[in-house]
Amino acid sequence: MLVHLHVKNLALIEDIEVEFGLGLNILTGETGAGKSILLGSMQLILGSRIAKDMIREGASYALVELLFQVENPRAEEALGKLGIELEEGQVLLTRKILDGRSINKINGETCTVGQMKAVASCLLDIHGQHEHQSLLYQDKQLEILDAYGKDEIYPVKEKVNRAYRTYRDSLKKLKSLDMDEEQRNRECAFLEFEIKEIESANLNPGEDEELEKLYRKLDNGKKILETLQEVRDLTGNDSVQGAGEAVGNAVKELMRVTEYDSQLESMSSALQEIDGLLNDFNRELSSYVDELNFDGETFYETEKRLDLINNLKAKYGQSIEVIHTYCGNQKQKLEDLDRYEENFRRAKAEVEKSRAQLEIVSDKLSVIRKKYSQMLTDKIIEGLKDLNFLDVQFHIDFQRKKEYTDNGFDDIEYEISTNPGESVKPLGRIVSGGELSRIMLAIKAILADRDQIETLIFDEIDTGISGRTAQKVSEKMAVIGKCHQVLCITHLPQIAAMADIHFEIEKHQKGTETITEIHPLEGDDSVRELARLLGGAELTQAVFENAKEMKELARVHKNTRLK
Template sequence: MLSHLHVKNLALIEEIEVEFGPGLNILTGETGAGKSILLGSMQLILGAKTSKNMIRENAPYALVELLFQIENEKVAQALKTLDIYPEDGQVLLSRKIMEGRSINKINGETSTVSQMKAAAACLLDIHGQHEHQSLLYQDKQLSILDAYGREKILPVKEKVQEAFRQYSACRAELKSMDMDEEQRNRELAFLEFEIKEIEKANLRPGEDEELEHIYRKMNNGKQIVDSLQIVHNLTGYEAKEGAGETVGEALRELARVKQYDPELNTLEETLTSVDGLLNDFNRELSAYLEELTFDEGEFYETERRLDLINGLKAKYGREIKDIFVYRDQQKEKLEKLHRYEENLQEQKNRLEKLEAVLLKNSNELSKIRKEYSEQLEKTVIQGLKELNFLDVNFAIDFQKKKNYTDNGLDDIQYLISTNPGESLKPLGQIVSGGELSRIMLALKAILADRDQIETLIFDEIDTGISGRTAQKVSEKMAVIGRNHQVICITHLPQIAAMADSHFEIEKHLRGTETITQIHVLQEEDSIRELARLLGGAEITPAVFENAKEMKELAQKQKNTRLK
């Protein structure tokens, strides 16, 4: 469950820390106090987009931290598949928002938004103010059914997705093969030309680098000769200023005085080595200069060959090995074109086989979905009756799509009847906003039980309801709270009265700043907040007594009938 929430520098929130408890956690407060900001902070952990406008004015960053106590083994296993391991039974998700970027961490280790989102999806489920509207879309309805029967549906759904991928790829390839005889002849001629051009060049691996070295040497031959001649003179023995002559003279001078100091023998040996090296160098340089020749015909042939190779590189690849790869690919295409009719028929046969597999898997998926839909229909009807749908009927209608998809061939629609004698019709044609909200609540409760999600968060699930219906919704929330942690933002006193933990969100003016704060309410304060929800601006003794009675009745219900 979510045990601790820490929010800092987010919109109107300067810094708040909340310790949530098990069961039903209720958050109430005046309109505009910042309840939506608090919910928004949790949605950031679920991967909601960030912007610099979220950061409190004059603050360098905004921070959201959610600490979860992992008590369910299935949740721990789900986290393990994401390579997340609770530390002392806890998982800490944090997101730090700065201008232009955000830093996400799981148990102190940096993670991506997608990793954070996947982890959060195992730990909590948030129902926003307008999420129930998504229930009108058939894709959402299908995803709910798939989530309900995920144990058996997911493996088959993955088979359908893989079969559809292969089928689509084969179909695309078959479409690309479609060409008339004139197109084939043009393609054949083009491929033969390219292959012939490459093979005629008779390229060798590494030939381009070798020729470039030779060409560079030839193209700069005169400069090489002039420079080496100078080097030969500077290091030789012929010219008086040559290094060889200079070193020889130095050796002769050392020879005159070495008899007076034995230590000079070492210096003489070193200089003798230098003289030997200079002599070897000068001899090798002379040999190099004698062999250095410039053949104009060879230079022309080298230049022409390089131009040919560079032209082929520009057309077929950056290196000779790339040209060879391209040639082999074109040969393969040519071979396929020569066997066009045969290949075309093979591809058609392959497509038929892949389609048969896709159809088989899609039908298997549809069969399993229909089995689970019967269970879901009964469970939803029971859940809706608990939410004050007195005479309700609910069904899932299956139609077949015209084309294959990676989600199978099922085109489903939720149908409902909320009055006696009324025929089943699509949700959008019958239900109001308040009814739709209750249907989503029933579905959320059903899915939470199957998925073992520990924490459910509801933002104003009470939209469009009042009176007896509100009482039924509050009872449902209390029932869900027996097996799950529920965090609910509400304006209805009937729901707030069921709280196991009651929090008030307030907005204060501090100097020129507006800040949002949250604090837990003890029983007397909780009753006073219920009175505010019941009576508005003026809380009379009668309203207070009414609130007190409501709280006592709610507690009595939780202790007896709801157990």
């Protein structure tokens, strides 16, 4: 369950920390006090998008932290599959929001938004103000049915998904082969042209690189020759300014005086070695220069060959290896076209085979869904009667889609009748917003009993209801609170009276700023808040007595009927 919430610098919230408890946690407050902000902070942990104006005015960041105590073995197992290890049975989810980006952590370790959303989805479920509208969509209705029977349905759905992918791929292959004789002839001619163009080039691996080097050398031949000639003049013996002539003269002069001082012998030897190296260099340089000449024909042939290779690269691939691979693929296509009739028959047979397999697993999935649909129908009717639908009929209609999908071929629709004598009709044609909200509440309660989620959050589930219906909803919330932690934002005193823990959210001025705060209400403070919900602007003694009585009746109901 959610044991601790910490929110800092988020919209009107400056810095609040809340300790939630077991059972039904009720949050009330004036309109605009910041209840939606508090809920929005939790939705951030579930991957909600970050608006630029979420960070409190003047703050550099916003922070949301949720600490969960995990006691459900299935929740622990689901977290384990996500690689999350509990620390003393706890999981801490943190999201720090900085100017359009966020830093997300699970138990202190950085993670992605997707990873945090996956973990949070194992721990809590949020029902927002308008989520019940999704019940009008058939895809959502099917999703609910699959979630109800997920232990048996999900493994078969995986088989359907794999069979559908195989079927889709086989259809795609058959479609690619489906062409008339004229098309095949054109395709064959085109393939033959490309293959001939590549093969006639006689490309050799690495040839392009060697030609590039030769081309650069030939293209810069004149510059190379002029430079080497100048180097030969500077280092050779043919010029009085050449280093070779100068070093040779220096050797002769030094040898004349070496016999007078033995210390000069090492320097003389070094100078003779330099003279030898310089002579070797000049011989090698002269040989290179003598052999270097600009061959116009070689340059032309090199340039022409490079143009051919580059043209093929532009058409078929950026390297000779890729071009050869492309040619091999085109040969295979040509070979396939030569065996077109055989390949087409084989592809058609593969489509029929994959379609038959998809039909089998889709039919199996449909049978399982229909089994669970009856069970879910009974549960929903039971839950709706608890929520003051006195004479309700509910039915899940199954139709077959025209085409296969990765989710099978079932097309379902929830149908309902809320009045005696009326036949069932689709939800969207019958129910009001308040009725739709109660139906979703019944479904949430059913699904919560079948999965690992310990914490359910309801935002104004009381929309569009009052009186006896409101009382029934409050009793249902109390029932859910016996086996789950429930956080509920409400305006109705009937629901607030059922609170196991009651929190008030209020805003007030702090200097020039407006801030939102939350604090627990006990005893008379809780009764006073119920009176505000009951009495509106003027809180008379009669209203207080009414609120006190409502609180006492709720206590009696929980202590007798729910035990």
